[in-house]
Amino acid sequence: MPMRVLIVDDESPARQRLQRLLADIEGVELIGEAASGIQAVEMIEEERPDLVLLDIQMPGLDGFEVIEAVADPPPVIFVTAYDEYAIRAFEVNALDYLLKPFSRERLAKAIRRTQEALAEEQDFAARLGPLLESLSDQGQYMNRLAVRDRARIRVLDVGEIDWIGIEHEQVIVHVGERAYPIRRTLSELETRLDPANFFRAQRAAIVNLDRVKEVIPWFKGSHKLRLTTGAEVDLSRARARVLREILKW
Amino acid sequence: MTEQKASERTIVRTLLVEILLPALGFGLGVGFATRNYPVSLITGLAISNSIYVLYRLDRAFLHPWLERLSQDWLHLGLEMTFSLLEHVLGALLALFVCSRIFGFAVEVTAAWVALGGMVIVFPIIHGTEMALRFYRQLKEKERVEQELRTLAAQAELKALKAQINPHFLFNTLNTIAQLIHTDPAQAEATVERLAEMFRHVLAGSERRLVPLEEELSFVDDYLAIEQARFGERLRVTREVAPEALDMPVPSLILQPLVENAVRHGRAADGSVDLTIRTQSRGDEVVIAIADQGPGISDGVWEVGGGGHGLRNVDERLRKTYGEGYGLEVADNEPRGAVVIVRIPIGVLGQGSVGGG
Numbered sequence: 001m002p003m004r005v006l007i008v009d010d011e012s013p014a015r016q017r018l019q020r021l022l023a024d025i026e027g028v029e030l031i032g033e034a035a036s037g038i039q040a041v042e043m044i045e046e047e048r049p050d051l052v053l054l055d056i057q058m059p060g061l062d063g064f065e066v067i068e069a070v071a072d073p074p075p076v077i078f079v080t081a082y083d084e085y086a087i088r089a090f091e092v093n094a095l096d097y098l099l100k101p102f103s104r105e106r107l108a109k110a111i112r113r114t115q116e117a118l119a120e121e122q123d124f125a126a127r128l129g130p131l132l133e134s135l136s137d138q139g140q141y142m143n144r145l146a147v148r149d150r151a152r153i154r155v156l157d158v159g160e161i162d163w164i165g166i167e168h169e170q171v172i173v174h175v176g177e178r179a180y181p182i183r184r185t186l187s188e189l190e191t192r193l194d195p196a197n198f199f200r201a202q203r204a205a206i207v208n209l210d211r212v213k214e215v216i217p218w219f220k221g222s223h224k225l226r227l228t229t230g231a232e233v234d235l236s237r238a239r240a241r242v243l244r245e246i247l248k249w
Numbered sequence: 250m251t252e253q254k255a256s257e258r259t260i261v262r263t264l265l266v267e268i269l270l271p272a273l274g275f276g277l278g279v280g281f282a283t284r285n286y287p288v289s290l291i292t293g294l295a296i297s298n299s300i301y302v303l304y305r306l307d308r309a310f311l312h313p314w315l316e317r318l319s320q321d322w323l324h325l326g327l328e329m330t331f332s333l334l335e336h337v338l339g340a341l342l343a344l345f346v347c348s349r350i351f352g353f354a355v356e357v358t359a360a361w362v363a364l365g366g367m368v369i370v371f372p373i374i375h376g377t378e379m380a381l382r383f384y385r386q387l388k389e390k391e392r393v394e395q396e397l398r399t400l401a402a403q404a405e406l407k408a409l410k411a412q413i414n415p416h417f418l419f420n421t422l423n424t425i426a427q428l429i430h431t432d433p434a435q436a437e438a439t440v441e442r443l444a445e446m447f448r449h450v451l452a453g454s455e456r457r458l459v460p461l462e463e464e465l466s467f468v469d470d471y472l473a474i475e476q477a478r479f480g481e482r483l484r485v486t487r488e489v490a491p492e493a494l495d496m497p498v499p500s501l502i503l504q505p506l507v508e509n510a511v512r513h514g515r516a517a518d519g520s521v522d523l524t525i526r527t528q529s530r531g532d533e534v535v536i537a538i539a540d541q542g543p544g545i546s547d548g549v550w551e552v553g554g555g556g557h558g559l560r561n562v563d564e565r566l567r568k569t570y571g572e573g574y575g576l577e578v579a580d581n582e583p584r585g586a587v588v589i590v591r592i593p594i595g596v597l598g599q600g601s602v603g604g605g
Contacts (some may be wrong), residue, residue, distance in 0.1 A: 011420065017427035057416070059515045081419035101423035116372065188425055206285045 003115060006049040008040040008066065009033075009079065010058045014100065018053055018079075021107050026112060031195070037061025041069045041146055041153050049074055051114055051186040053098075056080040061146060061155055064135060068192070069146030071183030073128055075118065077110050090131070129141065139196040147180035154180070158197070161230050162211045165188060166204040176229060189240055199243060201225060202236040215240075215249060266374065267304075271297040283353070292347040296578065300339030308333050309458075325383055329376060335466045400568070414508070417474075418443075424478050439477050442470040451498030457569075461527065461534065463495040464503045468525065469505050475511055482519055488526040493534045499569050500591055502562050506588050509559060514540025514585055521586075532594050540585040544580050559588070566590065 005028055009015045013034045022028050031047050034040035037058045044052060044066070054076050056063035063080075067073045078097040080086055090097045096110045145156045162174045166186065173180045190200050201207050207225055214226040215235070223235040235243065257547075276293030280286035282582055311331060318324045422441055428436035448466045453459060474482050507523065515521050522541040527534065561562075564577040581587040 011424065012480055013424040013427040013478060015430075016431060017285070017423065018428070020430060059519050081348065081417075082415040101426045102421050 002027050003032045003050045003111070003118070004029050004047070006040070006052045008037070008052060008058075008234055009055040010035055011055075014055065014079075017101075018107075019127070021051075021104050022111075024104065025108050027115065028164055031221060031248060037066045037069075038153050038155060040066045044070050046076060050118065051074045051111070056086055064132060065142070065144055065146065067128055068142065068184075070134065075114055076128065077114060082229045086135070127181070133249055139239055142189075142192040145173065145182075147176075147182055149180065157209075158193060159210070161198075161208050162227055162231065163201075163205060163207040163233055165206075165233070169248070174229075174231065198238075199246070201239055201243075203231050205233050205235050209246070212247075215243070215247070229239055253598045255402070263301075268294070268297045271300075271374070277374055285353070287350045288347075288353060292344065292351070295347050296340050296343040299343040300336055300517050303339045305330070307335055321383075322389070325379070328379055332376070332379070371540050392436050397511075400461040416560040417508075420478060421474050424474075428477065435477060440472055442473050445470045446474075451503065456500055458497040459500045460494065461496045461498050461536075462499055464500070465489065465494075465525075465527070467501075467504050472508060472523075474513075479521070484519045486522075488524065488528075490528045493527050493529050495532045496592065496594065498534075502565065502590065503536065503538070505562050506559070506590070510538050510540040510586070510588070511544075512544030515542055529594070534592045534594060536590040536592070539585060541581070543583040543586075544584060545578055545586045562590075566592075 003234065005022060005053065007015050007018045007030065009018070012035070015035070019033070022030055031049055032043055032044050037060050040054070041061065052074055054063045054066060055172075056078055056081065061069065063078060063116075064086075067076065078086065078090065079095065079100060081100040087097070087099075096113055098106060098110055108138055116193040117245075118210070142158055145158055145161070147154050147156055149224060156173070156175060160175050162176065164173050164186065165171070167186075170181050171186060171189075173182055184207060186200070186204070190198070190206060192204065197209055198206050199209050211229065212225050213228045216224040216226060216232075218224050221237040221240065223240050225233045225235050227233065260327050267323065269466065272290070274292030274293070275296055279287075279292065280289035283289055312328075315324055315327060318327070373516070421439065425436050425443075428439060446467060453467075471481070472485055476485075503525075505554040507525070510522050510523055514523070524537075524539040526537045526539070529535075559576060559578075567575045574591055574593065577589040577591070579587050579589065
């Protein structure tokens with residue numbers, strides 16, 4: 001069965017080139033092209049490709065944000081012209097990446113490696129984790145978060161988020177009146193969101209500190225946070241001590 | 250603390266070197282001749298004081314005027330002449346006043362001896378001091394000039410690096426690699442544009458000022474390449490006043506602004522709508538680069554923000570034309586951001602355009 005490949009690049013000539021070079025490689029079937037990060041998220045979720053050739057610099061949602069937006073990311077070969085940060089991160093995490101303009105042979109080699117890796121182990125998502133973490137180590141906190149708004153993908157600026165909670169084992173992002181379910185864990189979000197703005201109030205909630213209007217004492221040293229939107233979020237006793245340090249109340 | 254100590258030291262030195270020492274020298278010298286030490290010492294003190302007063306007056310009123318002289322040797326020469334005159338005048342004045350007060354006759358010989366001493370001793374003291382100060386100023390001037398040269402070189406290097414943006418270069422090479430197959434004519438044109446861009450950057454790093462026309466054609470080359478990469482999604486409108494085309498402008502200032510607009514001025518659908526406008530307005534040429542993107546509230550437009558090419562351009566404009574001529578960033582009508590460069594006409598002559 002051929003490997004089903006999706007191409008993601010905002011430049012048309014770059015997509016055409018990949019398409020042309022892929023046509024010469026055996027065992028590969030091109031299933032589509034996305035010209036933006038948002039389109040990429042939609043196509044990945046619909047088509048479930050075996051491999052994504054993913055450009056990094058794109059307007060709206062960049063390559064890393066595409067990965068973050070997809071719940072169970074497929075194997076990815078990153079494609080970039082020049083990005084010092086990312087290249088270092090790749091080298092550390094031994095994920096394959098292509099530097100534009102790459103040669104036919106280099107692309108073939110990357111595809112072959114992916115095929116071999118797919119035959120042995122299926123766990124590409126596990127290898128993406130450390131990559132995203134090492135990017136966040138370099139101060140690259142998440143700026144945008146892609147959420148599903150009915151059938152569409154909506155890209156939120158993280159500043160728009162009021163708080164993130166868990167209801168019925170589902171992580172929900174609250175933005176004003178709206179609530180978007182996302183397929184990510186709170187711990188993962190906690191490490192990717194800038195701690196200067198986002199605070200883990202308890203096991204099941206992260207709040208945007210800009211939205212905290214009141215801290216209301218509750219029972220046994222626990223508190224409630226009232227947000228500017230009127231929502232109330234429980235603050236655990238242990239976390240209250242930490243928040244006291246931050247807000248100096 | 251140290252400043253206070255330094256000023257105390259200056260006062261002590263002034264008192265000692267410029268007033269007491271000469272007074273003592275004069276008083277002892279004349280006293281030796283007249284045998285009237287009290288009178289001669291007081292007269293000496295009066296002389297050195299009157300010279301010192303004249304010297305301070307000179308520093309306060311004549312010196313600022315001297316400072317403005319562009320030729321260093323003329324400056325030094327005039328300062329020495331003034332100093333000599335002050336000494337002769339001060340000495341004669343004090344001697345005359347003291348002779349009236351103490352009732353001694355100013356013997357011609359004694360006066361000449363005193364005056365001779367003055368004329369020789371004082372200029373030596375002051376002259377040495379002046380020469381030392383002059384030397385220090387010269388050194389300082391050299392240091393500042395050297396610093397400015399280093400800064401300019403750094404700016405050029407930065408600009409050079411910013412132009413040969415590796416990301417842009419490699420993406421363009423990738424585009425060409427594809428166009429060779431699908432549109433050889435376009436591939437050829439892109440290679441030519443890229444070559445033109447590199448030539449302009451290399452030439453620009455040697456020339457401070459280039460005609461606006463050259464900067465604009467550099468921007469055209471850049472935009473043509475971006476258009477080959479992004480196609481229909483990049484639209485550019487040019488409104489260029491022909492009378493401003495010969496105007497000398499610092500090299501490599503416009504393209505970083507246009508690149509910034511291409512990168513950050515995208516509308517929600519990913520398209521870029523640029524307007525490049527140049528016009529003469531009074532004694533300035535105004536260049537505006539406007540986009541239809543998210544506007545300045547987006548944050549990336551802050552001139553001080555690093556990494557967006559704006560800061561270097563802003564710095565160079567302010568260093569070339571003065572603090573009032575930095576980049577201006579504003580909201581564009583009806584949406585987007587606009588970056589404005591103002592260049593004063595006639596501040597830097599046409600003669601400085603061109604030439605290696």
